[in-house]
Amino acid sequence: MKKKVKLITDPEVIKLMLEDTRRQILKLLRNKEMTISQLSEILGKTPQTIYHHIEKLKEAGLVEVKRTEMKGNLVEKYYGRTADVFYINLYLGDEELRYLARSRLKTKLDVFKALGYEFDEEELLNIMDRLLEKEHSYTAKISAEIEEKEEALKEFSNEDIIHAIDWLTMAELGRDEEAIELLRKLGEILKKE
Amino acid sequence: MKKKVKLITDPEVIKLMLEDTRRQILKLLRNKEMTISQLSEILGKTPQTIYHHIEKLKEAGLVEVKRTEMKGNLVEKYYGRTADVFYINLYLGDEELRYLARSRLKTKLDVFKALGYEFDEEELLNIMDRLLEKEHSYTAKISAEIEEKEEALKEFSNEDIIHAIDWLTMAELGRDEEAIELLRKLGEILKKE
Numbered sequence: 001m002k003k004k005v006k007l008i009t010d011p012e013v014i015k016l017m018l019e020d021t022r023r024q025i026l027k028l029l030r031n032k033e034m035t036i037s038q039l040s041e042i043l044g045k046t047p048q049t050i051y052h053h054i055e056k057l058k059e060a061g062l063v064e065v066k067r068t069e070m071k072g073n074l075v076e077k078y079y080g081r082t083a084d085v086f087y088i089n090l091y092l093g094d095e096e097l098r099y100l101a102r103s104r105l106k107t108k109l110d111v112f113k114a115l116g117y118e119f120d121e122e123e124l125l126n127i128m129d130r131l132l133e134k135e136h137s138y139t140a141k142i143s144a145e146i147e148e149k150e151e152a153l154k155e156f157s158n159e160d161i162i163h164a165i166d167w168l169t170m171a172e173l174g175r176d177e178e179a180i181e182l183l184r185k186l187g188e189i190l191k192k193e
Numbered sequence: 194m195k196k197k198v199k200l201i202t203d204p205e206v207i208k209l210m211l212e213d214t215r216r217q218i219l220k221l222l223r224n225k226e227m228t229i230s231q232l233s234e235i236l237g238k239t240p241q242t243i244y245h246h247i248e249k250l251k252e253a254g255l256v257e258v259k260r261t262e263m264k265g266n267l268v269e270k271y272y273g274r275t276a277d278v279f280y281i282n283l284y285l286g287d288e289e290l291r292y293l294a295r296s297r298l299k300t301k302l303d304v305f306k307a308l309g310y311e312f313d314e315e316e317l318l319n320i321m322d323r324l325l326e327k328e329h330s331y332t333a334k335i336s337a338e339i340e341e342k343e344e345a346l347k348e349f350s351n352e353d354i355i356h357a358i359d360w361l362t363m364a365e366l367g368r369d370e371e372a373i374e375l376l377r378k379l380g381e382i383l384k385k386e
Contacts (some may be wrong), residue, residue, distance in 0.1 A: 107349070107353050115357075183373065
């Protein structure tokens with residue numbers, strides 16, 4: 001049975017999900033169950049490559065065979081995701097993931113600079129890092145709560161559930177004075193003169 | 194030439210984008226340029242239906258023919274999006290869109306209730322509505338700024354740009370005392386006893 005929300009906390013699984021082709025496969029499977037040859041055609045990669053990635057995703061419990069169809073003498077397997085939405089928490093991870101989270105933030109700083117913003121890099125990076133850590137930990141808490149109550153949410157669309165998680169995370173931030181202080185500081189630092 | 198970010202303000206275009214099949218088409222074209230028959234296979238709709246939707250999306254300036262290929266005697270058109278990311282602002286729209294924005298928020302309240310939260314509906318709805326209005330207006334301002342500076346951002350991925358827009362929106366909210374007050378109120382109202 002397909003779950004709506006699944007919280008991923010295993011650092012190894014998170015790293016595996018972050019690889020480009022696998023991210024694209026997971027994205028495509030959001031819309032529809034697909035065969036290896038369909039994925040291979042859309043992504044412009046060989047079926048062998050797709051097969052290799054699908055095997056990794058299967059081992060990690062992220063995708064599974066949903067149904068099979070006969071096409072002539074061949075059995076075609078249709079793959080799908082084990083949950084509609086995967087939440088990952090980079091901040092529960094190991095050193096490597098913390099490093100990754102920080103280096104992703106650095107790319108954001110480059111975008112800000114390209115747009116003409118000026119700031120103290122280290123200061124901004126620290127504020128963003130701490131805000132993200134708070135956000136991730138609240139989102140993890142809420143999505144765990146939602147995983148438990150799947151049954152009560154089965155009539156709602158994934159989009160509604162994702163937005164509800166966002167709002168509940170915002171509400172948690174609104175009760176966290178330190179988070180509000182960080183938000184104020186972000187506003188002070190990340191602006192045009 | 195494909196833009197990275199496009200801000201959509203025309204209420205008619207927004208309404209047209211919100212229809213289910215057209216949303217799915219726009220989603221799929223995010224990953225790759227596709228033909229009508231590919232879209233029809235993945236979405237499980239007739240090519241006639243897809244054609245009809247593609248025409249609407251073309252007229253609205255959201256998709257265009259990117260290239261053609263000969264397949265036997267047939268010319269196959271590959272469609273793609275005119276921008277990688279479309280930002281819509283429901284709050285710049287007409288009465289119908291304001292109504293839609295509010296009714297979408299009501300669905301979120303139903304999710305909160307299903308999760309066991311209790312609150313004054315009208316009060317929560319007003320706070321969420323005002324927060325969203327602020328968020329949309331800041332996002333619109335920032336994405337307009339980004340549309341102008343496309344050239345400076347061409348090395349960055351769409352994901353990086355989207356996240357940068359999110360952060361810049363957060364920074365604007367952090368400078369807006371009324372927004373911070375709304376966030377605090379959200380935290381007070383949307384919680385479990």
